[in-house]
Amino acid sequence: MSGWATSILMYHSVSDRGGATSIAPAVFAMQMRALAQSGVSCLTLGDWADLRGAGRLPARSVVVTFDDGFADFDQAAWPVMRDLGIRPIVYLPTDYMGGREGWRGIADPPRPLMGWDRVEALAGQGVLFGNHTRSHPDLTALPEAGIEAEVQGGAGVLADRLGAAPAHFAPPYGLAGPRERAVIARAHVTSVGTRLGVAGQGDDLHDLPRIEMFYFQNxxxxxxHLAGRGGPYLALRRTLRAVKGAATKPWVGLK
Ligand SMILES: [Zn+2]
Incomplete structure (x- = not known):
């Protein structure tokens, strides 16, 4: 089988308010239009996992993901993708839906999250939803029972709301080691992180790297990147992250 590579794009908020977890609506629209015009296959995460399982992934593909379920997904991001035929997945911290972000590292003022009425409506329009725990903790700081409660609890709420158990997971802050991934893998087909890179044939389905779209506003x-010439830039960003990460707490700059 020939090699394949998938860019799993990571977004949080689409708004003009600034900060490392917001992308301006005009920039987001540019990124999505360029994706649609590039000819690179844009897959749902479910289709991607099925094609990978069957050994039939195209040489290059893109999957679009959003963490946290901010209200601006519905208002600013989804209309652009809907018109282009792009079907993303949104990872929800279930305890916060209909409220505001309230976890470590929040923006000031805290941003509102979608209500369940909007989540259910968007699911009917083709948006996928994944599990981002109940209360957005650092799973690696919890005892085993706490990890299970957060992972299985979030899956249970999503199953109740949407009628099917979620197949996909994203750990808060991208933090999950072997112990956490074992719990996640029992109930989910894939899990992503915030490790920077494209997914290739060697990647663990429960530790998939992503592309931080804040780096691609130009x-x-x-x-x-879409033309397959992004390798050197990604390598540079990884180096800069490693330097910065050594000097800061792991959740700084992450969500
Ligand atoms: Zn998050």
């Missing part, structure tokens, strides 16, 4: 840089 149109030429994004087009180069």
């Amino acid at each position: 149109p030429a840089r994004w087009q180069a």
Whole structure:
């Protein structure tokens, strides 16, 4: 089988308010239009997992993901993707839906999250939803029973609301080691992190890397990535992250 590579794009909020977890609506629209025009296959995460299982993934593909379920997903992000035929997955921290972000590292003022009425309506329009725990903790800081309660609890709420258990998971802050991944894998087909890179054939389905779209706000840089010429830039960002990460707490700059 020939090699394949998938860019799993990571977004949080789409708004003009700034900060490392917001992308301006105009920039987001540029990124999505360039994706649609690039000819690279844009897959749902479910289809991606099925094609990977069957050994039939295209050489290059993209999956679009959003963490946290901010209200601006519904208002600013989904209309752009709907018009382009792009079907993303949104990972929800179930205790916070209909309220505001309230976990460590929140923006000021805290941003509102979608209510369940909107989640259910969007599911009917083709948006996928995944599990992002109940209360958005650092899973690696919890005892085993706490991990199970957060992972299985979030899955249970999503199953009740949407009629089917979620197949996909994203750990808060991208933090999950072997112990956490074992719990996640018992109930989910995939799990992503915030490790920067494209997913290739060697990647664990429960530790998939993603592409932080905050780094690709420049149109030429994004087009180069879509054209398969983004390797050197990703390597540079990884190096800068490693330097920064050594000097800061792991959740700084992550969600
Ligand atoms: Zn999050």
